[in-house]
Amino acid sequence: MTRYFEKAPLEKIKYCKNYDKGNARIEVRKCSVSQDSQWLILNTPNGLSIKSMARIESAREIKGKCSSEVR
Incomplete structure (x- = not known):
């Protein structure tokens, strides 16, 4: 499935972004x-x-440390 999202035409994919901040x-x-x-x-x-x-x-920054993951 990873291959699909890397190479698929943009019109085939719908996107949504969410921002969260706290603590x-x-x-x-x-x-x-x-x-x-x-x-x-x-x-x-x-x-x-x-x-x-x-x-x-997802990309996170917690107390100056950055991490990311793809699920």
């Missing part, structure tokens, strides 16, 4: 969602039963 922490989350059924059918074992796929990217 010496700043976090930015970006949610990417796609319902590209053709790609799912061709590239995943359960492609016919999956209706959408999502990826969450």
